[in-house]
Amino acid sequence: MDDPGRYRLTLTSRDRTMSTGWWGALATAERKYSATVGLYGMRIELAERDSSGSDYRLLKSWPPTASEPAARGE
Template identity: 35%
Template structure:
């Protein structure tokens, strides 16, 4: 895997992919995550997920999984 695309961010709404992006820096990916929550979080059924593909795990989601 290319480390420049390690952190994968998606926005899903109504079961469809709305936006996606890849970053090599976790700090930058987390900033984008926060921006996208502000920008897309009001969409009906929005789900925003940041995944560390290097570790194969979810870093954070919005809304929080309870």
């Protein structure tokens, strides 16, 4: 069974979290990410919970920062 909080999608605007969603399946989280890229002028981050279960690791974001490769709608 999928861990329902394994993947997190966060939308931020002006450094404020506007919306957060969690999914157990990477395919679902990536579909939500791809559907949201370019909308609303917000920053979008897709992250995966680490093996300790206490923190998240960034998988991709839009728009990318200077240190990140572009990962739009993969």
